[in-house]
Amino acid sequence: MSFNSIAEYEASRNALILADRALRADHKKGQLSELEALADKVVRDVRAAEAASIWSQDHEGIPHPFPGMEFLTGRSIIVQTKLFEILGKMPKGGLLHAHLDATVNVSFLLKTAMRYPAIHVRASTALNSTTIGSVLPQFLPLPQELRTSGEIALTDENYTPNTWVPLAKARETFDPKLGGPEGFDRWITASLTINPTEAYVTHNTVNKIWEKFVSTFVVNTPLVRYEPIHREYVREFILSSIADGISYVEPRINFLQKDIPFIAADAHTRIDHREVVKSFDEVVNNVKEELKEQGREDEFIGAKIIYSTIRSITPEGLEWYLQDCIALKKEFPHLIAGFDLVGPENVLKPLKYYIEPLLKFREMQKEAGVEIPFIFHAAETLGDGTEADMNLYDAILLGTKRIGHGFALVKHPKLIEICKERGIAIEVCPISNEILRLTSSMHMHPLPVLLNQGVTVALCSDDPSVFGSMGLTFDYFQVLAASEVTGLIQLGEMAKDSIKFSSMDPEEKERALAAWQKRWDIFLEYAATEGQKFLAQSQTTM
């Protein structure tokens, strides 16, 4: 190429940039309104101002911070930023990828559990300053006849290993030398969350961190799946989502009969999947009614469930779950949105292993007169040509409606093409990917590759209670902070897509989109005003 003038070069350069970004959702959007352009610009300015101020300062224990840095280390800075405050008010659309058991913050769970005398806790050895770092709490709701008085504290050297102590009592009697009740809370919290040292030092590989990750579920399951707690948990999940600007949720519930059962209020009877879905339905309906009474019905359109089971079962075992899912779909057609197989892809079975029952599923549905799309996890991996990576081929061949994670999708040009043709959206979980060591910071995340190729993306939180990233604001923040290309408009398009590519029915979608648009316009006003105020103030103080 040759250019006759700088102006000619500049024109070619601008045209090339436009062509390169033409597939992005924010570019496809076309002309921005005055307000959109203003809000987008103001937010970019706020981001730049904070990159040069709060992110360039030293913070205790954070040697060299930067926007988009490791979430667990940077979180304390993030929550101080104006950018985070602004994004907190953004209407986020739907949450399309979250594992129900890991959606509510630990302190709520603990406080709730404390109110149920059935809940007991034990440890495999007496806790002291040496053992507390490695011994995990074990919870169980105990039926009346097995409950204990818990005379001996978990921290008492005379504590008999594995003796049950009522939860409230265990907390109350926790040795002051280990921090007393607050020390107890810290012990529990450490077992249910991933801390920076684990993610970035001791467990700094995908398979290592997954060991810790899985252990958080082992600990919390008996609490979360105790029916009375579960109802409160689901309710809190929905209410906190709404508070974060999320107007629809589509959580995955892990159904694994024997290993992770739901237990009834009597702390003895197992309740079946039908009961779980029914109670979920009731909670959702209650929330809807309450919101309606408050004139806030547009803030929450509803919830559906992606029926999931774990990639460790046998193909024969899977058939039972497929049948179970169909039965639930028949009874709760408005609730069952899809079917998925979950668990650590690098170590459990690939989709290919289940190909017989999965191919049969369509036939089974036909017979039953229902339709249940697959919404598969696939390629939540760093592998290149490993079974986990290859799951993408099977997910797509089996007609997956969306792809959970699809972290390795960027490596597959043909599959990207197919995703675009068929409208397969990718459920991208930025913070989850980073903490589970697929990427070291947001800057290494392949999200921009997908966005620039025009692949539809919905940002999701995955397991926010384990990551300390409840809601979607943190994930939106990380994405916005780590890119100079992405701005508010792109975030808005992703939020809209999280509605369009959800499992809502057409009427629900229409209502959700209209409600979102209304809130979006208000949000843009707010973002522009609030951002400008902040920028004016920053200039004065500089």
Added chain:
Amino acid sequence: MSFNSIAEYEASRNALILADRALRADHKKGQLSELEALADKVVRDVRAAEAASIWSQDHEGIPHPFPGMEFLTGRSIIVQTKLFEILGKMPKGGLLHAHLDATVNVSFLLKTAMRYPAIHVRASTALNSTTIGSVLPQFLPLPQELRTSGEIALTDENYTPNTWVPLAKARETFDPKLGGPEGFDRWITASLTINPTEAYVTHNTVNKIWEKFVSTFVVNTPLVRYEPIHREYVREFILSSIADGISYVEPRINFLQKDIPFIAADAHTRIDHREVVKSFDEVVNNVKEELKEQGREDEFIGAKIIYSTIRSITPEGLEWYLQDCIALKKEFPHLIAGFDLVGPENVLKPLKYYIEPLLKFREMQKEAGVEIPFIFHAAETLGDGTEADMNLYDAILLGTKRIGHGFALVKHPKLIEICKERGIAIEVCPISNEILRLTSSMHMHPLPVLLNQGVTVALCSDDPSVFGSMGLTFDYFQVLAASEVTGLIQLGEMAKDSIKFSSMDPEEKERALAAWQKRWDIFLEYAATEGQKFLAQSQTTM
């Protein structure tokens, strides 16, 4: 999609995988010969066997090793593998991206420097166990009249800060408490290389590690650029490259008149760029002649220089370098291969800053009757829409022949298209990218995205003396170890492309390709035989 049988599904799956990989160099290659297929398979088997053996064992100080792990930590395991031994024998084609001053291992440089009485060293303070970790050596060739006897050791508490000591003397008198002469060597080596703690702990961000990286050049320049040492250095670079199976080199030489001059044997006179190129030419010709005498002329086709200067100069300043480059091209048309601007892209000036002189360059060349392509570094960055990322637009608009690094290229669909259309090869430097913190391990490296999209890639070593990765074997190893898709055939195609996309003239290329193919066939035999022997042995010992 619906399938009538598992067989039908399998057929569709295979077709989809083929379609997805159709653009890869190894797939475009077509039918493999029997030997190629065998060698590829055997090497895959060796890789798998070692992933399950040496990479799955505990190693001292390496808590959880894995193939493709952080190079500086994993190096001691890599060199024990059969895979590494096999790749060491592979004919690698050309080395298209390396900074001359960082191509020869530190111990050679130090031993060579020791033979020159002009070389002196000093420190800003006496060295003891406290200061040795932070004080850098400073080297300088001193003219006869300024040389010292170096009576007082650098480690003597009476050492006067910044007093020059002859290099050999400084080593000899180094305090035994600090390790004596070997302790001296360790001190020097630490200043010229990046260690795992720096890369993965204390300097674990791109900008931080670049500080250390740049400091290694500050330390080694007065050694490397002392003319008599420089000749030996260039010779050793070429000889060690040949020993590693590299048959052509195209290093970048940084020309920056004032700040990093070349000094003549008298340790006083600055020598001009013409002299530098002339001496390079002589060394190359000497090596060629020697090889010819030994009947080994096919092992080394030649060398060219990419004239580089640093992105910190002014646009006006750049004009001088462009003229200088043209003058050199006129005198050494067979040696000057291209022009580049180097240095940390995230902090120095973008290409856009230099657009006026860069646009003028074509006209200047025409007038002079020469042709010098740009071969630009671009997007060696994690930025998304930052100036460093945007350098890609300018590099491509300015007609760059290849792209150095192009780490962020995967984000740019239009630019990928253009690279393919115009045959712009990407100089990918896997180990450099990892140590300089663009990627945490090879598994997060975007290389597979480029390969699967059919972008031409040449693997390069960048600054191997700083990384301890001399030659290209280590880079090939990391790429092969971290992927299940990539095998020997893909490596061979990249090696061939490093010849095809080099700056050799057509006759040289033809000769290089023919020579490469001959050696490749021998290598395949060796790899198959050696690999099979290893696999047989492993089975016996298991």
